[in-house]
Amino acid sequence: MAAFIQLFVSGLATGAIYALVAVGFMLLWQTSQTINFAQGEFVMIPAFFVLWAIRFLGIDFWPAVGIGVIVSLIILGFLFKRMIVDPMIKHGVLPMVISTIALSIFLKEMVKDFYSSQAQPFPGLIPSSDLNFFGAVISTQNIFILIIASLTVVALNFLLNGTRLGRAMQATAQNPTVARILGIPVERMILYTFLINAALVALASFLISPIYLAKFTNGDVLGLAAFIAAIVGGFNQVRGAIVGGLVLGVTENLAAAYISAQYRGAIPLILLIVVILWRPHGLMGRAEERTV
Amino acid sequence: MITTQLNRKTFLLASALLAGGLGLGLQAAQAADPLYLPNVVELSGPGAVSGTNWRDGIILAVEEINAKGGILGRKIELENLDTQSDAGISRAQMQKVLDKNPYVVLGPVFSGSVLVDMALTSQAEVPEIMGGEAAAITQKGSKYIFRTAFGQQSSIPKLANYFRDGLKAKTVAVVWVNNDFGKGGRDNFIKEMAARDIKVVADISTESGQADFSADVVKVKGANADAIFVYTNEEESARFLKEARKQGIKTPLIGETTLLGQKVIDLAGDAANGVKGHVGLSADAPIPAVQEFAKKFKARFNYVNDHNGIKGYIAVYMIKAVTEKTGKFDSKLFASTLHGMTIKPEQEPGILMEATWDANGDIDRASFLAEIVDNKQKIVEILPKLNK
Numbered sequence: 001m002a003a004f005i006q007l008f009v010s011g012l013a014t015g016a017i018y019a020l021v022a023v024g025f026m027l028l029w030q031t032s033q034t035i036n037f038a039q040g041e042f043v044m045i046p047a048f049f050v051l052w053a054i055r056f057l058g059i060d061f062w063p064a065v066g067i068g069v070i071v072s073l074i075i076l077g078f079l080f081k082r083m084i085v086d087p088m089i090k091h092g093v094l095p096m097v098i099s100t101i102a103l104s105i106f107l108k109e110m111v112k113d114f115y116s117s118q119a120q121p122f123p124g125l126i127p128s129s130d131l132n133f134f135g136a137v138i139s140t141q142n143i144f145i146l147i148i149a150s151l152t153v154v155a156l157n158f159l160l161n162g163t164r165l166g167r168a169m170q171a172t173a174q175n176p177t178v179a180r181i182l183g184i185p186v187e188r189m190i191l192y193t194f195l196i197n198a199a200l201v202a203l204a205s206f207l208i209s210p211i212y213l214a215k216f217t218n219g220d221v222l223g224l225a226a227f228i229a230a231i232v233g234g235f236n237q238v239r240g241a242i243v244g245g246l247v248l249g250v251t252e253n254l255a256a257a258y259i260s261a262q263y264r265g266a267i268p269l270i271l272l273i274v275v276i277l278w279r280p281h282g283l284m285g286r287a288e289e290r291t292v
Numbered sequence: 293m294i295t296t297q298l299n300r301k302t303f304l305l306a307s308a309l310l311a312g313g314l315g316l317g318l319q320a321a322q323a324a325d326p327l328y329l330p331n332v333v334e335l336s337g338p339g340a341v342s343g344t345n346w347r348d349g350i351i352l353a354v355e356e357i358n359a360k361g362g363i364l365g366r367k368i369e370l371e372n373l374d375t376q377s378d379a380g381i382s383r384a385q386m387q388k389v390l391d392k393n394p395y396v397v398l399g400p401v402f403s404g405s406v407l408v409d410m411a412l413t414s415q416a417e418v419p420e421i422m423g424g425e426a427a428a429i430t431q432k433g434s435k436y437i438f439r440t441a442f443g444q445q446s447s448i449p450k451l452a453n454y455f456r457d458g459l460k461a462k463t464v465a466v467v468w469v470n471n472d473f474g475k476g477g478r479d480n481f482i483k484e485m486a487a488r489d490i491k492v493v494a495d496i497s498t499e500s501g502q503a504d505f506s507a508d509v510v511k512v513k514g515a516n517a518d519a520i521f522v523y524t525n526e527e528e529s530a531r532f533l534k535e536a537r538k539q540g541i542k543t544p545l546i547g548e549t550t551l552l553g554q555k556v557i558d559l560a561g562d563a564a565n566g567v568k569g570h571v572g573l574s575a576d577a578p579i580p581a582v583q584e585f586a587k588k589f590k591a592r593f594n595y596v597n598d599h600n601g602i603k604g605y606i607a608v609y610m611i612k613a614v615t616e617k618t619g620k621f622d623s624k625l626f627a628s629t630l631h632g633m634t635i636k637p638e639q640e641p642g643i644l645m646e647a648t649w650d651a652n653g654d655i656d657r658a659s660f661l662a663e664i665v666d667n668k669q670k671i672v673e674i675l676p677k678l679n680k
């Protein structure tokens with residue numbers, strides 16, 4: 001039982017990271033029809049902004065985290081929208097997808113060339129220690145990840161559903177034409193979504209890098225996991241992305257321990273296939289109809 | 293008539309002088325030509341730690357040799373090509389460099405890539421000096437493949453003896469990485485355990501590049517083995533150790549060079565303390581030449597090398613020693629000369645430790661039992677050459 005609790009909590013923590021990334025993925029799709037295949041690299045790179053600031057500016061960890069957040073908002077939020085999404089989106093979804101794949105390769109190579117191809121230790125946001133819970137050893141880092149991810153989701157939910165700004169963003173997501181008629185500054189709302197996504201991936205990066213170590217390939221796993229989580233949970237609901245992320249994290253961990261360590265990589269894909277066959281709109285998503 | 297004879301003599305003499313002159317000119321031109329030395333290695337992907345160390349060891353050796361005038365008067369022109377830790381890309385890169393007719397090729401480090409590339413180098417009859425440790429590499433019959441480190445068939449028996457005699461283990465758990473390196477090590481280890489009546493109670497495969505080891509550590513813990521053998525690449529070793537310490541594993545964690553390397557210590561921090569195992573090469577070996585190399589490496593690249601750095605360094609000095617012995621740049625002669633050859637530090641200081649290559653290209657040399665103490669690798673015992 002102790003082992004099960006341990007695996008479950010560890011899976012929830014990993015799943016919470018997937019959920020944060022998947023939420024950003026889903027928000028971009030909802031507001032601007034952007035499928036961002038560089039989302040994994042977006043999670044990988046903020047940790048390197050921090051390490052870069054520590055190494056080259058010679059500043060302490062926390063000021064470096066501040067710089068990491070600001071640089072992420074500028075590059076992964078503002079510049080990503082202005083330099084890639086705005087020029088490409090008018091040509092349809094496919095050129096956009098190819099552009100983000102190219103961006104993911106560019107970001108990986110950039111980190112490799114300008115920082116290092118080797119994994120780097122990344123300081124934890126809190127000191128690492130362990131708690132003993134009915135024989136299960138649970139890391140405080142995992143608990144911290146769960147708390148921070150939950151608070152972030154609650155805050156995001158409040159922003160989207162409890163504020164005028166959030167409702168304007170939702171209106172933009174649901175029907176930009178009508179939103180524009182109603183006087184909502186649609187372009188600005190879309191920009192806010194990109195900034196929120198940049199903040200989410202930066203947070204995910206700072207939470208996951210102490211465990212995964214900062215490495216230019218980290219995005220490969222995280223990007224795929226977030227994509228699967230968003231589809232499993234439902235591509236059109238924030239709560240769907242959260243559920244998808246958590247289900248995926250826990251399933252991966254339990255499957256590796258109790259089903260097969262060799263086929264652990266296949267389990268999320270099997271889950272994806274089952275969900276698509278059973279509920280094509282995801283566990284929590286709603287069915288959408290579009291005129292073609 | 294006399295005039296004709298004179299003319300003929302003059303012509304012959306002039307021709308001989310011209311031919312001689314041209315020959316000397318060509319020889320001088322060849323001596324001045326740089327020696328193309330390609331290095332196909334893992335500079336990105338899961339093998340980047342190993343590959344970067346290997347490359348930097350090579351760069352250091354090339355710079356030293358070039359500063360002293362090169363090999364037989366020819367300076368080395370090094371080209372590094374990235375395999376991206378992918379066997380397919382490695383093969384493509386190897387084909388690319390073979391098209392340039394190199395004298396010798398270096399790399400890769402990942403056994404899976406070596407197993408794919410070696411068919412090409414064997415066919416092209418170009419010696420390949422590489423860092424792979426999978427046992428299968430030198431069992432394929434290639435006359436052109438040479439190791440810079442022990443193959444698993446040499447290192448695992450030394451380690452197996454330690455499980456039996458040092459740890460007195462009756463049961464053991466094996467954690468291995470599911471690639472050619474890991475599978476080869478795991479297969480050899482299980483065979484050696486069976487030969488020593490030690491029972492394998494858990495056999496856990498992990499993935500290359502895996503980040504979360506909680507499930508694996510839970511399984512290892514549940515096995516209640518007397519000792520745990522960890523055979524994964526450096527980054528995964530560090531992640532495994534961190535998770536093992538987090539879950540409070542007290543069972544001895546034993547491994548090979550990839551568990552006790554400097555990069556593992558850097559990444560795992562205190563979690564690496566207490567780990568023991570067999571290392572074929574170590575920057576902390578109590579051998580002055582190796583320690584001098586480690587100092588030079590640190591000064592040049594600003595990080596502490598691991599065993600792959602030493603492997604890369606001696607690979608270049610192997611080329612120097614063999615070429616100076618044969619006196620020419622002949623690939624086939626190089627391969628036949630290195631088989632059965634012993635290079636001693638007295639003859640070639642860059643070789644660091646006396647080493648012998650057998651007919652298969654396997655290396656024999658002294659090795660070490662080591663332990664991580666206070667975030668440093670400490671050599672506990674020097675194990676002599678197998679055939680000494």
